[in-house]
Amino acid sequence: MMINVFQPSLGAEELSAVSEVFESNWLGHGPRTKEFEAQFAAHLDVAPENTIFISSATAGLFLTTELLGLGPDDDVVLPAVSFVAAGNAVAATGARPVFCDVDTHTLNPTAAHVERALTPRTKAVLLLHYGGHPGDIAAIANLCRTRDVRLIEDAACAVASGVDGKKAGTFGDVAMWSFDSMKVLVTGDGGMLYVRDAELARRARRLAYHGLEQSSGFAAAKVSHRWWELNVQDFGRRIIGNDLTAAIGSVQLRRLPEFVERRRAVAEQYDRLLADADGIRLPPALPAGHTGTYYFYWVQLDAAVRDQVAADLLEKGIYTTFRYPPLHKVPAYRGGGAVLPNTDTASSTTLLLPLHQGLDDAEVRTVADELRKAVEHRGAGTRA
Structure with a gap:
């Protein structure tokens, strides 16, 4: 599954x-x-x-x-x-x-x-x-x-x-x-x-x-x-x-608080499981006073291995993705002349991990373990 x-x-x-x-x-x-x-x-x-x-x-x-x-x-x-x-x-x-x-x-x-x-x-x-x-x-x-x-x-x-x-x-x-x-x-x-x-x-x-x-x-x-x-x-x-x-x-809407609380718990579990992982940069912490919905959990990898890691995880039954492909690259918007180095870097290194309130702790551990293995296998090198 x-x-x-x-x-x-x-x-x-x-x-x-x-x-x-x-x-x-x-x-x-x-x-x-x-x-x-x-x-x-x-x-x-x-x-x-x-x-x-x-x-x-x-x-x-x-x-x-x-x-x-x-x-x-x-x-x-x-x-x-x-x-x-x-x-x-x-x-x-x-x-x-x-x-x-x-x-x-x-x-x-x-x-x-x-x-x-x-x-x-x-x-x-x-x-x-x-x-x-x-x-x-x-x-x-x-x-x-x-x-x-x-x-x-x-x-x-x-x-x-x-x-x-x-x-x-x-x-x-x-x-x-x-x-x-x-x-x-x-x-x-x-x-x-x-x-x-x-x-x-x-x-x-x-x-x-x-x-x-x-x-x-x-x-x-x-x-x-x-x-x-x-x-x-x-x-x-x-x-x-x-x-x-x-x-x-x-x-x-009545159930929203419980959904968000579980998603927060999943994100915190990823944080703990991946805290010392070489080659994996975790998402930023929310600043003081900010509350989040925990819709995405994103990690950032070496651009040379990001796509290969995603493919490795898919073979293990773990679906990952990147949202959102940069719009200045879409020909219809005629934004191709825009010089946006941060966007280009982020879009080539970022990968979204599974994050939803239906995930159980065992599934979160599986995702974290398989991500570590895939990054190590692809030789991502030092801490991202």
């Missing part, structure tokens, strides 16, 4: 919640969707009307570019180590993705990295919290405020992360979280959008459902006594969540 990098935890509670939705005979956008939005807002300590359950974090990225009016005259700064959905959302508007470098160890950009990439045309910064580490988010948020630049937080990996009690995703203007089947909190597909500005949040909710008002139900969209006549305020699409997946999300 393969030891997976990512794996959800689903059980009787989620099944019972789905059964209740079936019994209600309403699977679409409804009361359970609203309940989940309110619960997630409480998790973030923000107003529930500013959170919107949507079909995916990717849909949230595309909607955000529309909310902020990005277009061909604009630049958007984002780390080159980011998911392709971020690059696609920016490039699809005609705006220019401007890729910044990252710290080689954290794989997050610092405020200095972001500042060096700003241009006179910069309208927004789109930041990823790599592996659930909040990174330099407070300083970057302050930089964006002083430069009058919008901050978008791609918090897909950071559902439980924060700095000094403030949740990742609430530092900027807009944020989105992913609940796909590889995340910590899963609904199969789905995501949450947070919009700080109340009026912009109302527009986001309209755009997420055909340009129609949702706040008071379908009836709010009517324009006369003929309730089927519609008042379309914006040209929207349909990217709303539904009660079936929201019911799963509510259960998963």
Whole structure:
């Protein structure tokens, strides 16, 4: 059996919640969707009307570019180590993705990295919290405020992360979280959008459902006594969540603390088992005041052996990977001229080990033992 990098935890509670939705005979956008939005807002300590359950974090990225009016005259700064959905959302508007470098160890950009990439045309910064580490988010948020630049937080990996009690995703203007089947909190597909500005949040909710008002139900969209006549305020699409997946999300949100605690324990076990391993650099510790989601556990190896080690582990039934292939290398984004040495180094040396709440201690020991053997076999040499 393969030891997976990512794996959800689903059980009787989620099944019972789905059964209740079936019994209600309403699977679409409804009361359970609203309940989940309110619960997630409480998790973030923000107003529930500013959170919107949507079909995916990717849909949230595309909607955000529309909310902020990005277009061909604009630049958007984002780390080159980011998911392709971020690059696609920016490039699809005609705006220019401007890729910044990252710290080689954290794989997050610092405020200095972001500042060096700003241009006179910069309208927004789109930041990823790599592996659930909040990174330099407070300083970057302050930089964006002083430069009058919008901050978008791609918090897909950071559902439980924060700095000094403030949740990742609430530092900027807009944020989105992913609940796909590889995340910590899963609904199969789905995501949450947070919009700080109340009026912009109302527009986001309209755009997420055909340009129609949702706040008071379908009836709010009517324009006369003929309730089927519609008042379309914006040209929207349909990217709303539904009660079936929201019911799963509510259960998963209740279980989130136990998930994160187990993931933290797995990460700490890796730290102990690999502490003296030659040729293996462990991930950075979280700074004081930072809390993480423990979405990734990454090690860094000599670039000459990284791929071979990954192949050796796969032969032993241990799946590893690298997230995310650097976007400045993607031809479609026309970022090939960017000189990002830290990104290049990190992307050639970093390997993600299995990390999820379903791992037992024996599996963690197996991964650590086989990693040591593979690195030694490939002759990685001295301590990384």
